[in-house]
Amino acid sequence: MSSNPSNSRRGFTLVELLVVIAIIGVLIALLLPAVQQAREAARRMSCQNNLKQLGLALHNYHDTNKCLPYGWNNLEASWHAAILPQMELNNLFETLIWQEGGDGNWNSGSANEAACATYIDGYRCPSMAIPKAVDNNSIEGRVPGSYLCVASSLALGNTNSNVSSGEVHLGMYKQDGVMYGLSSTRFADVVDGLSNTVAIGETYTDPDEARDGNAMDHWYIGAPQTGGWNATDTGQNSGTEFCEVAGSMNVVMNAALDPSISGVVAQLAFGSYHPGGAQFVLCDGSVRFVPQTIDFNTYRALGSRNGREVIGSY
Template identity: 25%
Template sequence: MTTGIIGLLAGVLLPAVQTARETARQIHCKNNLRQIGLAIHNYHDAQRSLPIGYRSDLSQETAFGWAVALLPHLDESSVSVCINTNGSLISPDNDGARDLSPDVFLCPSDPKLITFELFPEPANQLVPTPHSANPLTTLPSANYVGIFGNGDADETPGAIGEGTFLGERSIRLRELTRGLSNVFIVGERTARKLPSTWIGTVLDGEDAPGRVIGHCWIGPNRKDADECELDSRHPGCANFLWADGHVKAVADSIDTTLYRNLAKRQ
């Protein structure tokens, strides 16, 4: 009798505990995005533009991601001083930085993959094959990517999208003519979709630009979505940062047209 009562109570309480824990993780995730949003606005106030989505080094071999520029505004100066943006991302100068994953870039609902290996882009991108080559480098993980727009940055000439974080070009907030409260600028992505990073990428790596920026086409958490789209481990939703700094969970069921429009600056 006692065993049965304990089992019944466990069956009732365990889901409630799990729900409470996930709610706390969602709040933590939203707070991360709010910090990133504040850092973006502080950067814009100082530089009169948003950070470049990804900026190539002089050799055109690697590129540094938009989040690198935010480190001083995120109280991550200890990480910032480890990065030499005047050289290659994969130079020995940056070995230490490539092992660092600041908590502000990690959603607690996604199991912590601290680093991941980046392999070369397969010769035939339409036919997935097991990796046979050696990895190009190891990169630190992140769960938040800049919004490129509707198109795939990996397949867009010049990496010029409709969103706010583009390849080799910075955007000013005044260019967001749809209104700051109507535009996504950062969204979530899990390691199960595509391991992503805050620091940058090797340009001939697999899904290279997609490691730091993503696009909105089908909807969050859709199984039929491209690997460079957005997803989360929050049940039924993913968190997004808007250009005005507010953070909101976007339901998996969001209207597709609305979802695409929210990823456009104009």
């Protein structure tokens, strides 16, 4: 009696293997955007938490000093330095040297330069896709920042050489925002309402992105190029590059990403690495995501503390 032929194992054919690979590829293509969106959502939430802490720090500073911090002072320190104690970074604050010249310079190799090169999670959006430290303006390992104070709803440049006659620039004393050069704004001065006025916002930072000789570079704690600035009601103050620490809401959001907008103007803009808009801290301490499609007049009105505008929905 003849035996039956033994059963042989049947493997995948080349066509079947290619079909499986194609299916896996399709699944990856479908899942990857979802994973990326989830990661971005987590980064945006972390950024929102940073801004909430900044809002709380502003309120604590106001409780202690009866006013909000200056945007920058005449020793080239920024509002980021002023609120270090309220950010639970008093040890770093105590290292700062408050003098003009010598070790008080921010690029002198002293403790002030070391502070500018200190990485602080709360001053950086996790979505910002640039190095954590950059050699800049004679500061080794200077750390880029993600958040600017709102100095103005009118400014279109850093200095009077950047703007046309009669236009507002950040070098002017007494802006209509809440934090500018040597400002001491009280909550009582915010007549438009704390929930209708922005104090701090995100910005699109990239020191390698430059137009017309103006880089989209934003930093924290010290701003050496603001040196010599002083409070006068008329004329041009000394210094420049106030946009390293402060911005204007008279510039469309994410202007840094629009090559048709002059770098002189774009460097003052708020914006972000998040798609669709940016996050802002209102004077009441709340955080709002503002869409890039917001009506520009509404957007600009949010930057004024005393314009008496009626803010619609956004």
